Amino acid sequence: MKKIILRFLLAAFVLPSHADELPHDIFKKINDRMSFMSDVAIYKANHHLPIEDLEREDLVLKKSASTSEKFGLEVKSSQMFLSSLISSAKAIQYRVRADLLSRSNSQNAFIARDLKAVVRPELLRLGDEINENIYEYLSSGRTFSDRQYESFQKIVTNPHLKESDKLLIFNALKQVKLKI
Numbered sequence: 001m002k003k004i005i006l007r008f009l010l011a012a013f014v015l016p017s018h019a020d021e022l023p024h025d026i027f028k029k030i031n032d033r034m035s036f037m038s039d040v041a042i043y044k045a046n047h048h049l050p051i052e053d054l055e056r057e058d059l060v061l062k063k064s065a066s067t068s069e070k071f072g073l074e075v076k077s078s079q080m081f082l083s084s085l086i087s088s089a090k091a092i093q094y095r096v097r098a099d100l101l102s103r104s105n106s107q108n109a110f111i112a113r114d115l116k117a118v119v120r121p122e123l124l125r126l127g128d129e130i131n132e133n134i135y136e137y138l139s140s141g142r143t144f145s146d147r148q149y150e151s152f153q154k155i156v157t158n159p160h161l162k163e164s165d166k167l168l169i170f171n172a173l174k175q176v177k178l179k180i
Contacts, residue, residue, distance in 0.1 A: 022137040023148055026130060027155040030085070030169065033126045034158040036119050037089045041096035042112035043119070051093045057086055064127075071131040072139070074177040078131065084172035088165040095160040134176055144174040 044051055061079055068078040100110060113119050137144075152170050153163075 022133050022140075023144065024151060024155060026133045026137065026173075027152050029126050029130045029133065030173075031156045031158065033085065033123060033130070034089065034092060034156065034161055036113075036123060037092035037158070037160070038096045039112040039119050040089070040115060041093035042100070042110045043115040044093065045097055045100055046110065046112065051090055051097065060086070067128065067131060069179060071128075071135045072179050073131060073135055074179045077175050077177045078134075081169075081172040081176050082127075084169045088161060088169055091162070091165050092158060092160040099160075134173075135178070138176070138178050144170075144176075146174075 041051065043049075061082060064079055064082050065075045068075045103110075149170055153166060156166055156169070
């Protein structure tokens with residue numbers, strides 16, 4: 001509880017100018033998160049794993065509840081945001097897998113960073129940073145709004161992410177609330 005109060009005081013009194021930069025930082029971290037999805041798709045292809053792993057998704061969503069609370073975010077809204085990231089991540093992975101079908105590789109395997117040793121730890125780190133930055137931004141009294149979407153589009157640039165995916169993520173981000 002002391003940590004949440006300290007974060008609130010820090011955000012309210014020390015970081016007002018930082019709050020102006022936070023949306024761009026959050027958008028960049030979302031883009032960074034999406035940049036790992038090609039590695040995930042290639043890893044899964046190389047290891048004959050399906051893109052959709054509902055058991056893993058359920059585990060991630062359950063863990064996100066405690067993470068949301070840790071960062072002072074309302075659980076349901078932050079889980080909806082995470083669900084939008086997961087859906088968009090799967091879309092990227094399907095598109096990357098489709099692209100792989102039309103390429104040839106002499107070793108019949110494409111190179112990707114290791115899912116368990118590299119990618120997942122980075123995704124967890126980015127998830128924590130995104131949650132913390134969202135908390136800082138919202139606790140400064142600001143909200144995400146439609147007028148920020150143009151910046152979001154310019155920053156979130158994964159080539160396999162379609163406009164509909166970006167809208168899904170951005171609309172879910174606008175719904176994230178602080179824990180009351």
